[in-house]
Amino acid sequence: MTSPILEMKNITKEFPGVKALNNVSFKVAQGEIHCLVGENGAGKSTLMKVLSGVYPHGTYTGDILYNGQAQQFRGIADSDKAGLAIIYQELALVPEMSVYENIFLGNEIRNGFLVNWNETIKRASEMLKKVGLTVNPATKVKDLSVGKQQLIEIAKALSRDVKLLILDEPTAALNEVESDNLLALLRGLRDHGVTCILISHKLREVFAIADSVTVLRDGQTIITLDAKKGEVSEAAIIKHMVGREIENIYPRREKIPPGEIVLEVKGWTAFDTLLGRDVLKDVRFNVRKGEIVGFAGLMGSGRTELAHSIFGNPDGYHLKGELAIKGRKAVFGLPEDAIRAGIAYVSEDRKGDGLILSQDVKQNISIANLRELASRGVVNANAEIKIANQYKGSLNIKTPSVEQKVVNLSGGNQQKVSLAKWLFVKPNVLILDEPTRGIDVGAKFEIYTLMTELVKQGMSIMLISSELPEVLGMSDRVYVVAAGRIAGELPISEATQERVMQLATN
Amino acid sequence: MFFQNLQKTLRQNIREYGMYIALFVIMLIFTITTEGVFISSRNLSNLLNQTGYIAVLAVGMTLVIVIRHIDLSVGFLAGFLGAIAAVALVQWNLPVFVVIPLVLVLGAIAGLITALPVAQLGIPSFVASLAGWLIYRGLLLLVTEGTGTIIIPDATFNALGNSYIPDLPEMAFLPGVHKITLLLGLIGIVFFILGQVNDRKQKQAYNFEILPMDLFILKLVFVSAIVGAITWVLSGYNGLSWTVVIVLIVLAIYHFITTQTVLGRHIYAVGGNPEAAELSGINVKRIIYVVFGSMGMLSALSGILFTARLQSATTTAGTLFELDAIAAAYVGGVSAAGGVGKVIGSIIGALVMLSLTSGMNLMGIGIAYQYVVRGLVLVAAVIFDVTTRGKGR
């Protein structure tokens, strides 16, 4: 084994009420791809924030040795200088700026006092090519999907001279093709001497790429596995992560004959006034009672737009076509109307339009259904806490109390809060947009089990997901969406990875 | 153990307690530098009355800033509506009990008009309300153009800004003390204690986290002592003024709405994340209308209080009120990032700013320095806000 590029010793980090890291030790060898795995809230992101100086020296205890030298980073700027780059779980781009401005933000190519824009654009295009993204560098970041924004983040890190690249769940928002591209990219970087720490909940890719894997659980290092010694396998990782073995992640469901149609859409076309084009064209689909209907497709194929357009059209598309709830024509002017009609939508972008980060867990859970907790307009605060605690228990949300601000929760636990909020609405049709993004295997299993229970009770679920195995494992029926159209409808028996991908890319 | 708990509670709630501590320190300093004149019954009473018309604006402004907007028009709107009140009383000879509701309704309508382009077209409220600032300033000049200052002879109206609540007839018991004020203060304390004990019991019943007993008692004693001290000082002069009573009522209503009701929750949700609020089924436009409408109504109230205090409508009434209100809100802990801020905080903020003015006046410090000091305090307050953000809860 080559000498370690990084050694973190006995790191302990506490937040009010939480010991996020408890005496963690973590060693990364020069030139390897080292995966860091663990359940939601295990402390992975926190460990990386300690490393990169987001939590400056002095706010934690323990030592960091980088290239054999003790480091005391006081901020990102320090670690950046040392050749460390971190890409966060939460994206850190400026939405109003163009792609090239973002890539070189804080690292501008100068011409004396001025920024050399031509060179910037040229280099940015090169970086984009490196990450396999074909967008105009002048596009504003806010006009890109979450997945593409993630790639921009990676391009941004590559534009700096990195020695140690840290990626916190970079592939969470990517589909398989893109994830594979990214993994290939990381291998290429490794061959050029860049060491890489990768946090991921997608064990398949951990297995595919890792030279070694460190498992964290409850703020402690459990074990480090070495791929060369053949210690890395999905089963081994899961066992160390959750402390038990999970046989089949998609729970078995008894076949129930599908019920009446609860939601039907015909000739559904949506014109986006900002983009100036149709984002949905002549879409037609239906959802039956007690059914899980999968919506597969590539990133940007229009699935989120479809969900939004049904869910009260908050983006103000010009809509044409027919929407019927239980056979009755419906027109929703606002999400409020859709919720009243029994539809709930768990947003794909929990930070952007899902949660209110400045508020606490209980306020986020109750916000869409406050009326149930209120009499004559006055909220019963105690009942609210009780409900929130119920969901905290049933979804296993890791937080010291429901009065913790959501911004302080780990990514996966934020996702669970988002889910709890919409379950509390008790909808007939639950639209899940990438529901397990950033969620650990154990919790995924819990969510799948929950979905199974919900449909058994008569709820219908629209499952939008870029993780094909998830769509295929959970759905009764699959629609494939491509370029704003329904490219095909497949009963689950005919839906194979190949068939779906073929429809999605045509 | 007790001190550890105290320290922990203070640290976790530093944002909340910070302003109270600041207000306390400022008052203490002025009391020392003016050898007690600052804390005298007469000065304190005056101070509270002066705070009134800014305080009601600050309450409305809190909500406006919470939903990430701003309303610059409130100062001249207050001035203009005050002038309308004067005209209605003097030239149209309408009775007070018609004039006041009329002006309040006009204020609410004015607020809705400001909200219209903001909600419907997404025009920045800074621009929309700047237009209002110009328009109401013009209208104020127009109304007062012919006559100049309009003197108001109506005693009932003027009482709102100048008079005190009645007292029991003088008797041997506690001579020279305003007994009704004292009584109201006592009732207030009793209600506060009962409310807190009740709340604690409920929380216990649900097995929720509560303050340790000793801290709980400390809190009760502390708040009661402050309220008691203020009532005692006030009752040594003329007692509670109508202005203070009105501010307290406004505060109580808005505190209740913001902390206990669905509407309040929706307002804070819109401020915290408008997109998420919309997707949660909240009608964001409606919230904008409600908040600006309330702001307009409170501007009208502010105009009434100010006009009554001067007993006349002047051509410059309302000048810079909006900035005082905004400053009060920021000093009181409202966050520019939206979604955070309490109406009580803004009232404390208004008190802090007015205390500075009053104290420096008593010390004979020139107006030029006063502006500088107030500016520094504003910056200090916002720096405090930003640096303590995220700490505690």
Ligand SMILES: Nc1ncnc2c1ncn2[C@@H]1O[C@H](COP(=O)(O)OP(=O)(O)OP(=O)(O)O)[C@@H](O)[C@H]1O
């Ligand atoms: N700023 C903070 N304040 C309080 N608690 C925090 C803060 N940041 C993280 N935590 C807590 O520390 C623990 C570890 O969080 P961390 O974000 O490191 O988890 P993670 O392993 O990255 O999880 P995920 O897979 O969900 O992203 C969690 O319990 C979280 O609630």
Ligand SMILES: [Mg+2]
């Ligand atoms: Mg994380």
